[in-house]
Amino acid sequence: MSEAQQPYLKIEDLTKHFGEFVAVRELSLEINGGEFVCFLGPSGCGKTTLLRAIAGLDPQTTGRITQNGQDISSLPPSERDFGIVFQSYALFPNLTVFQNIAYGLENQRVPKPEIRKRVVELLELVGLPEQTSKYPAQLSGGQQQRVALARALATSPGLLLLDEPLSALDARVRASLRQEIRALHQRLGITTILVTHDQEEALSMADRIVVMDHGSIEQVGTPEEIYSTPASPFVADFIGVMNFMEAEVVASGTIRVGETSLSCDTTNVSSGEKVRMTVRPEDLRCHTKTVDLPNGLPVHVDTLEFLGSFCRLKLKGPEGFSTLRADLSLQQVHQLKAAPDVPLTVEFPPDSLRLFPDIQ
Amino acid sequence: MSSASISASAAPVRIRLSRDDMVLRTALVVIIALLAVAVVFPLYSLLSMSLQDMDGEYVGLENFRIYFDTPALFASITNSLSVAISATLIVLGIAFVYAYALTRTRMPLRWFFRGVALIPILAPSLLAAISLIYWFGNQGVLKSWLGGGSIYGPVGIIIGSCFWVFPHALMILLTALSTADARLYEAAEALRTPKWRVFWTVTLPGAKYGILSAGFVVFTLVITDFGVPKVIGGRYNVLATDVYKQVVGQQNFEMGAVVSLVLLLPALVAFIADRWVQRKQVALLSARAVPYQPKSEPLRDGLRFIFCTIVAVTLLAMIAMAAYASFVTFWPYNLTLSLKNYNFDVMDGGGWEAYFNSIRMAIYCAIFGTGLIFVGGYLVEKARGVSWLRTLLHLAAMLPLAVPGLVLGIAYIFFFNHPDNPLGFLYGTMGILVICTIVHFYTVSHLTCLTALKQLDPEFEAVSLSLKTPVWRTVGKVTLPVCLPALLDVGSYLFLNAMTTVSAVVFLYSPETMLASVAVLNMDDAGDIAPAAAMAMMIVYTSAVFRILHALLARILQRRTQVWRKR
Numbered sequence: 001m002s003e004a005q006q007p008y009l010k011i012e013d014l015t016k017h018f019g020e021f022v023a024v025r026e027l028s029l030e031i032n033g034g035e036f037v038c039f040l041g042p043s044g045c046g047k048t049t050l051l052r053a054i055a056g057l058d059p060q061t062t063g064r065i066t067q068n069g070q071d072i073s074s075l076p077p078s079e080r081d082f083g084i085v086f087q088s089y090a091l092f093p094n095l096t097v098f099q100n101i102a103y104g105l106e107n108q109r110v111p112k113p114e115i116r117k118r119v120v121e122l123l124e125l126v127g128l129p130e131q132t133s134k135y136p137a138q139l140s141g142g143q144q145q146r147v148a149l150a151r152a153l154a155t156s157p158g159l160l161l162l163d164e165p166l167s168a169l170d171a172r173v174r175a176s177l178r179q180e181i182r183a184l185h186q187r188l189g190i191t192t193i194l195v196t197h198d199q200e201e202a203l204s205m206a207d208r209i210v211v212m213d214h215g216s217i218e219q220v221g222t223p224e225e226i227y228s229t230p231a232s233p234f235v236a237d238f239i240g241v242m243n244f245m246e247a248e249v250v251a252s253g254t255i256r257v258g259e260t261s262l263s264c265d266t267t268n269v270s271s272g273e274k275v276r277m278t279v280r281p282e283d284l285r286c287h288t289k290t291v292d293l294p295n296g297l298p299v300h301v302d303t304l305e306f307l308g309s310f311c312r313l314k315l316k317g318p319e320g321f322s323t324l325r326a327d328l329s330l331q332q333v334h335q336l337k338a339a340p341d342v343p344l345t346v347e348f349p350p351d352s353l354r355l356f357p358d359i360q
Numbered sequence: 361m362s363s364a365s366i367s368a369s370a371a372p373v374r375i376r377l378s379r380d381d382m383v384l385r386t387a388l389v390v391i392i393a394l395l396a397v398a399v400v401f402p403l404y405s406l407l408s409m410s411l412q413d414m415d416g417e418y419v420g421l422e423n424f425r426i427y428f429d430t431p432a433l434f435a436s437i438t439n440s441l442s443v444a445i446s447a448t449l450i451v452l453g454i455a456f457v458y459a460y461a462l463t464r465t466r467m468p469l470r471w472f473f474r475g476v477a478l479i480p481i482l483a484p485s486l487l488a489a490i491s492l493i494y495w496f497g498n499q500g501v502l503k504s505w506l507g508g509g510s511i512y513g514p515v516g517i518i519i520g521s522c523f524w525v526f527p528h529a530l531m532i533l534l535t536a537l538s539t540a541d542a543r544l545y546e547a548a549e550a551l552r553t554p555k556w557r558v559f560w561t562v563t564l565p566g567a568k569y570g571i572l573s574a575g576f577v578v579f580t581l582v583i584t585d586f587g588v589p590k591v592i593g594g595r596y597n598v599l600a601t602d603v604y605k606q607v608v609g610q611q612n613f614e615m616g617a618v619v620s621l622v623l624l625l626p627a628l629v630a631f632i633a634d635r636w637v638q639r640k641q642v643a644l645l646s647a648r649a650v651p652y653q654p655k656s657e658p659l660r661d662g663l664r665f666i667f668c669t670i671v672a673v674t675l676l677a678m679i680a681m682a683a684y685a686s687f688v689t690f691w692p693y694n695l696t697l698s699l700k701n702y703n704f705d706v707m708d709g710g711g712w713e714a715y716f717n718s719i720r721m722a723i724y725c726a727i728f729g730t731g732l733i734f735v736g737g738y739l740v741e742k743a744r745g746v747s748w749l750r751t752l753l754h755l756a757a758m759l760p761l762a763v764p765g766l767v768l769g770i771a772y773i774f775f776f777n778h779p780d781n782p783l784g785f786l787y788g789t790m791g792i793l794v795i796c797t798i799v800h801f802y803t804v805s806h807l808t809c810l811t812a813l814k815q816l817d818p819e820f821e822a823v824s825l826s827l828k829t830p831v832w833r834t835v836g837k838v839t840l841p842v843c844l845p846a847l848l849d850v851g852s853y854l855f856l857n858a859m860t861t862v863s864a865v866v867f868l869y870s871p872e873t874m875l876a877s878v879a880v881l882n883m884d885d886a887g888d889i890a891p892a893a894a895m896a897m898m899i900v901y902t903s904a905v906f907r908i909l910h911a912l913l914a915r916i917l918q919r920r921t922q923v924w925r926k927r
Binding site: 055056057059060061062063064073074075076077078079082083084086088089090092093094095103104107108135136137151152154155157 | 371372373374375376377378380381744817819820822823825826827828829830833837838841842921922923924925
């Protein structure tokens with residue numbers, strides 16, 4: 001294996017118990033140098049536990065963590081190489097912005113003028129110049145989080161850990177900071193792990209997403225892979241909005257939902273198997289009643305939910321299609337004159353349908 | 361993702377300890393050991409003493425059998441209970457109305473009433489009893505008010521106790537009543553609920569746990585107090601005075617141990633009940649609550665004003681009488697004012713030396729106690745790992761609250777005076793007084809420190825670790841400065857209590873380490889009641905000056921080091 005292909009962070013068979021409770025179960029993962037990785041999952045899925053194990057704050061019960069070729073499993077946090085930002089910012093309240101950022105540098109006995117230079121540089125980097133002498137309480141939440149970020153970056157760590165850094169901020173600030181952190185990462189190229197339960201955050205920021213549930217990895221992949229080819233019903237449901245339907249494979253290339261036959265790709269399932277068929281609301285195409293199409297289904301509009309740039313229609317179909325959601329642009333809604341009780345035909349594009357073996 | 365590659369060893373991961381971890385763990389063990397020596401071992405000695413006869417032979421429960429077969433001793437239990445329960449009910453009633461008027465109304469002069477109500481904290485409990493003697497005693501000014509009854513006995517004990525425990529009850533009730541959610545009241549009003557019903561369905565349930573907690577605290581304070589019944593109890597025996605009589609009067613240590621264990625029981629029950637209540641109390645005030653703004657109600661506010669005035673005047677009258685009597689040359693025959701009673705050096709009871717000893721002890725307690733208790737609190741709240749050790753320390757820190765001072769004092773005699781104890785050299789020194797007093801008031805200080813520490817972000821330590829900063833630096837630069845106001849409060853609490861306490865130290869002083877509060881007791885015992893009042897007033901003056909200094913210092917610190925709190 002050549003030097004370049006060596007992963008920067010390697011987690012092998014990591015398990016973490018809290019008493020009887022298993023928070024992370026035999027988890028293995030590799031993260032490359034310079035990568036921006038998101039741990040995504042519902043609360044209690046073990047994503048924060050994994051992050052804290054990497055930092056050494058709550059060491060794993062068993063398993064090995066290798067960082068930059070060095071086994072760090074048994075190192076105390078103070079001997080590991082990472083910077084961390086928490087949801088609560090955890091800025092020292094009685095120290096000014098300058099003192100907060102300089103905190104780690106002072107301890108490394110960096111000469112005063114250099115500290116000053118570095119702090120100014122970092123404040124520019126996070127977009128907060130000229131706030132040096134303020135106390136955290138005098139800053140907004142977004143500003144505080146920027147200071148926390150600058151503080152974590154001050155000592156130039158090899159690994160940046162972000163534990164739900166944007167969750168305490170309001171939506172607008174969150175969106176802009178998302179972009180900034182992403183841009184910062186592009187500039188510095190520091191290996192970064194972000195823990196979040198917000199799929200939008202993960203999809204918009206990450207190079208790769210690690211979707212977790214019940215202490216295990218459900219899927220690892222780029223945002224696009226995760227969204228368009230979810231590896232499990234859990235991922236399909238957790239990321240974005242998804243229609244689920246009970247189906248049965250009747251022949252190669254054909255499934256049946258209720259009384260309706262649909263054609264789709266059945267390579268990963270076998271004939272006669274019960275499966276769950278999924279399709280994204282935005283992939284469904286709606287037509288007026290009169291059209292007759294392959295993979296078409298006559299439905300009625302139940303309700304319309306106006307969501308700004310588009311409308312989400314709840315549709316009533318024949319057996320097996322009781323809760324079907326379709327997203328339509330406003331223009332389409334007008335064209336189809338979609339309103340409650342209006343009949344429509346919904347088209348299921350074969351390559352947008354995905355099947356999962358029904359394990360229940 | 362490559363999980364198949366290597367299977368890492370399944371051996372549990374053990375993180376190597378950093379130097380900080382080792383320092384913190386050592387400190388944990390040291391403080392637990394200190395508390396074991398200063399609380400647990402003495403209590404064990406007390407227990408084993410109660411199971412011995414005079415020659416140190418094990419006799420099982422024989423001493424307890426004798427105790428319960430002696431009607432004179434046994435009667436004290438009922439006496440103690442009835443006095444404590446009466447005082448608790450009276451104080452709770454008065455303090456609740458008083459606290460309600462201060463927190464939930466627009467009654468004028470609320471700040472003044474709040475200040476007056478806290479005055480009794482500055483005085484030893486003995487002062488209340490001495491003052492009562494001047495008001496209602498044999499030569500009392502208002503003796504006729506009793507209509508032939510005597511103040512010496514349960515009446516005096518109850519009134520005196522009510523006086524000195526009033527601020528303790530009030531402070532808890534003020535806290536309980538000051539947190540109200542205006543939305544509940546608005547909802548009740550919107551539903552056209554009559555006022556009395558709002559009071560029963562919103563106000564009282566909200567303060568329920570505060571009232572219970574205040575009740576337990578007051579009950580424990582009264583039943584374990586020794587100063588008031590000693591001075592004004594007359595021939596009415598209570599458990600606390602029995603302990604003193606058995607140990608100091610009759611030198612019957614075994615029976616003293618038995619009585620103090622009997623005394624420990626109600627205190628322990630109240631302690632456990634209080635803990636249970638505290639646990640049930642969930643935060644009624646969510647972050648979204650809207651603070652309640654009382655409206656002006658002229659008629660009701662007027663009635664409340666009258667009530668509070670009566671209470672405040674009574675409290676002031678107690679202090680004022682002691683102050684006045686301390687300057688009277690020879691009560692009641694020569695009422696000219698003089699400093700004769702302050703000439704302590706010509707009287708029995710330790711002289712001015714005792715006063716300065718008290719100040720020295722109070723300063724030591726404030727300095728060493730605050731330091732020790734803060735470190736302990738820090739370890740409990742912020743140390744990483746070893747949660748069982750931290751829990752152990754927390755339990756050890758909670759224990760002193762359940763142990764009455766008198767019981768602690770006796771336990772110290774048995775433990776430190778034992779010939780085989782290598783720590784015996786402490787006996788009779790200033791050291792043992794300081795240790796005993798710190799331990800006696802450990803729990804409340806510990807809880808104050810914990811509350812302050814809990815307000816710090818739990819991730820500060822994690823951030824410091826990630827910045828490779830040693831723990832002491834973060835403690836020095838962040839934790840301590842942020843907790844400074846709380847530390848001042850703890851120091852002040854320890855100082856004031858060290859000045860006024862009698863119960864534990866009364867068994868532990870030596871002629872060289874006589875204390876002012878004990879001198880009050882001894883002078884009163886010797887019939888020198890005016891000098892006793894004078895010495896008690898010296899404690900009040902000192903405490904008052906200290907409180908003022910504390911307030912000034914706190915204000916300066918607030919301005920100098922707490923700038924960051926401003927938005």
